[in-house]
Amino acid sequence: MEPYISVIIPAYNEQYYIAETLRSIRQACKYIEHESEIVVVDDGSRDETFGLACTLADAVIQHTHSMGKGAALLTGCKTARGRILVFLDADLGETAQSFPSLVEPLYREEADMVIARLPAAAKKSGFGLVRTLAGHGVYRLSGFTSSAPLSGQRAIRREVIERIGRMADGFGVEVGLTIDAVKLGYRVQEQFVPFAHRVSGRDLGGWLHRGKQFCAVGSTLWNRWREPIC
Numbered sequence: 724m725e726p727y728i729s730v731i732i733p734a735y736n737e738q739y740y741i742a743e744t745l746r747s748i749r750q751a752c753k754y755i756e757h758e759s760e761i762v763v764v765d766d767g768s769r770d771e772t773f774g775l776a777c778t779l780a781d782a783v784i785q786h787t788h789s790m791g792k793g794a795a796l797l798t799g800c801k802t803a804r805g806r807i808l809v810f811l812d813a814d815l816g817e818t819a820q821s822f823p824s825l826v827e828p829l830y831r832e833e834a835d836m837v838i839a840r841l842p843a844a845a846k847k848s849g850f851g852l853v854r855t856l857a858g859h860g861v862y863r864l865s866g867f868t869s870s871a872p873l874s875g876q877r878a879i880r881r882e883v884i885e886r887i888g889r890m891a892d893g894f895g896v897e898v899g900l901t902i903d904a905v906k907l908g909y910r911v912q913e914q915f916v917p918f919a920h921r922v923s924g925r926d927l928g929g930w931l932h933r934g935k936q937f938c939a940v941g942s943t944l945w946n947r948w949r950e951p952i953c
Contacts, residue, residue: 727757728826729805732780733764733795734813738771745779747819748811755823762803763813764795772813792875793896800884809878814920824916825878835883835909838869838901839876839916853936857898860944864951865905869913873897873936876918883909887952894936895943903952 730748734741745761752759763776767789776783784798796810807829809822828834857872875897883904891899904911 726760726803726805728752728755728759728807728809729762729799729803730759730809730811730822731762731764731796731799731803732776732811732813733766733792733799734768734772734776735766735789735792735795736768736770736772737813738768738775740814740816741772742775742779743816744811744813744819745776747815747817748822749779751820751823755826760803760805762799764799764802766790766792766795791893793890793892793899796896797890800881800890806881807878808881808884810875812875812920815876815918816920818917818919821916821918822876822878824914825876828912828914829878829880833910834912836877836879836900836904836911838871838874838897838911838913839918840871840913841874841876841916841918841920853933853940856937856944857940860940861898861901861905864944864947865902867901867905867911869901871913872901873940874913876916879904883907889952891943891946892939894939895941898940899943899947902947906952 748761760781762782763780765773765785767786773785782802784802811819811822825837825839828837854873858869861867861869861872887903890896
């Protein structure tokens with residue numbers, strides 16, 4: 724039987740988190756009534772991510788080099804067989820077991836895409852510039868008010884992905900998906916889910932990460948303004 728739900732995890736150098744995340748997803752899948760599968764896309768990792776994923780996932784695809792989160796999700800969507808696609812980050816650890824909550828509104832025909840709203844992080848990272856840019860951009864370009872515009876944890880019907888037909892590069896992928904789905908008239912909602920993942924700090928690595936995010940989100944907003952979906 725083909726899976727009804729495909730959980731897709733893009734991963735880049737996540738050897739310290741991927742195993743616990745996948746085990747938690749597998750445990751949660753035992754309590755889902757429908758068939759499910761776990762698909763990992765290793766985006767050119769240089770550590771043990773690929774080997775660990777191979778022992779725990781149903782399918783693992785490896786990019787020869789890092790192509791970015793958007794490309795990894797696109798590869799996962801092409802490989803996955805489910806009618807409902809669940810996108811989860813690789814560093815959720817044991818909190819990944821909460822993912823079925825994302826799917827419930829789709830079961831009830833209440834939404835076409837559900838975005839997870841996470842608890843406030845215990846550790847402060849940046850100053851919210853990327854989130855502010857993303858939130859304002861999503862609202863200006865689609866009219867949708869989002870409190871979690873950067874959330875990578877979401878469930879979406881395959882038909883929505885297929886009709887959108889495009890995926891933004893890198894860290895702008897979530898913003899692009901939200902704008903396109905709303906513009907096409909699909910029902911998008913946010914829902915609190917107690918996920919927790921690694922948060923970048925206020926060190927050099929953290930600032931570089933947020934700088935890349937800011938540029939990627941800005942580029943996606945610019946592209947969605949120049950080439951609106953219809």
